[in-house]
Amino acid sequence: MLKRAALIAAKDLRLAVGGGQGPVQAVLLGLILIFLFSLSKPLGGTISAQAAGAIFWLASAFCLVLVFNDLFSIEEAEGARFGILSSPAQTHSVWIGKGAAGFCLLVVSQLVFFPAVVAFLGQSVNGPSWLFFVSLFGGDIGLCVLGALLGALSQGQTARESLLSVIVFPLLLPVLLAGITLFAAAFSGEGVDAAMDWVGLIFAFDALFAGAGLFLFPFVYGAED
Amino acid sequence: MSGEPVLTVSKAAKFFGRKLVFKNVSCEVARGEILLLAGRNGAGKSTLMKIMAGLGRPSAGTVTLGVEPEKTAYLGHATFIYPGLTATANLRFWAGMYGLDITDEDLAAVLERVGLTRAAEEKAGGFSRGMAQRLNLARVFLVNPDLVFLDEPGTGLDSRSMAMMRNEIVSFRDRGTAVVWISHHVHEDSILADTVLAIGNRKVEYYGPASGYEPEAPSC
Numbered sequence: 001m002l003k004r005a006a007l008i009a010a011k012d013l014r015l016a017v018g019g020g021q022g023p024v025q026a027v028l029l030g031l032i033l034i035f036l037f038s039l040s041k042p043l044g045g046t047i048s049a050q051a052a053g054a055i056f057w058l059a060s061a062f063c064l065v066l067v068f069n070d071l072f073s074i075e076e077a078e079g080a081r082f083g084i085l086s087s088p089a090q091t092h093s094v095w096i097g098k099g100a101a102g103f104c105l106l107v108v109s110q111l112v113f114f115p116a117v118v119a120f121l122g123q124s125v126n127g128p129s130w131l132f133f134v135s136l137f138g139g140d141i142g143l144c145v146l147g148a149l150l151g152a153l154s155q156g157q158t159a160r161e162s163l164l165s166v167i168v169f170p171l172l173l174p175v176l177l178a179g180i181t182l183f184a185a186a187f188s189g190e191g192v193d194a195a196m197d198w199v200g201l202i203f204a205f206d207a208l209f210a211g212a213g214l215f216l217f218p219f220v221y222g223a224e225d
Numbered sequence: 226m227s228g229e230p231v232l233t234v235s236k237a238a239k240f241f242g243r244k245l246v247f248k249n250v251s252c253e254v255a256r257g258e259i260l261l262l263a264g265r266n267g268a269g270k271s272t273l274m275k276i277m278a279g280l281g282r283p284s285a286g287t288v289t290l291g292v293e294p295e296k297t298a299y300l301g302h303a304t305f306i307y308p309g310l311t312a313t314a315n316l317r318f319w320a321g322m323y324g325l326d327i328t329d330e331d332l333a334a335v336l337e338r339v340g341l342t343r344a345a346e347e348k349a350g351g352f353s354r355g356m357a358q359r360l361n362l363a364r365v366f367l368v369n370p371d372l373v374f375l376d377e378p379g380t381g382l383d384s385r386s387m388a389m390m391r392n393e394i395v396s397f398r399d400r401g402t403a404v405v406w407i408s409h410h411v412h413e414d415s416i417l418a419d420t421v422l423a424i425g426n427r428k429v430e431y432y433g434p435a436s437g438y439e440p441e442a443p444s445c
Binding site: 003004007011014015018019074077078079080082083084085086087088089 | 279293295299303304305306307309310314318319322323364374
């Protein structure tokens, strides 16, 4: 299963990077969001670490929607979903493959978002750097596990973009909330001990969403049109 | 045709919501047999084929495969190709999905068989409909299936590509592969088939030897 998931992820990354439009749009949207929010900063003042964390994760969430719309539309152009479903590959390999490809694209986008947060929002990592990376990893896993499940749910729908957004944002709230709180601690260096509870919470939600994805994905992806 | 059936459909029925598509459909397909599914547009042929191929569930009845799922292949009017990948990369991906270890020689041979040797490293997005469907056929050849489902594979093909497709369907039978086939051209294609199953008025209207089937005159 993992070998086939790796095949799907490699193919998706190749097509996403080769096509170029989807990832570029996702990065640009995130950058525009960060820049627009930076305009709310008073002249010569700074924005709070909490607000900066919220803006970073909001940009990541919008980016996620575009990334997974793009990844799941790959199979729709020439009906390749039926080809995958009629092959002996387990449907879970699609979920893992799409999730892995989405994770890579999201991380690359965030590599662009973070310098923008530093430049436009005046932030730097004053807390422990491990907290920053653990928060980023935990948050991204949660986003991608859910994005891969809900991307499949919205495939074939004429209102796929809006459907994905409407469903994904309420469900992502716990992960986003944890990510914002942890980033606030990582940026400001304050309340690191109190933030440890949120580290547990973010990985608990990752596990919960992963369990739900593992169970639900075959039903969602294999649903008849 | 001999031995155990590779596909058995028993009293299958399908509803979409409260709408009945067909009911009480039963048939068997043996190795080396071509079963042609006939019927008007909207009769439920593609729905029945998807159920046979495991891509849909019957509302009632059963479908039993007599071969391993790895040895079945589905070829529809959608070509299943990735336009952004080359012909070779497309085939490598599908071989991987079927768990096949293929060599460059295998790829070259299958591309030559469908007449795409020169286009091997071209992106499939630039292919004509005929070339894309030939690449799709190459995907099926890689699998070397015991049972193949063909859902109007000739849609959009020119006469040359259509003739090639018909030859390959007959060669499937000659190699002992069972074929379930939906065709737009029932008049011509029922000659190649062994058995015909015609659906109409939500039930089986004919199931028997192709030689005994009299298709309706095509409407203009």
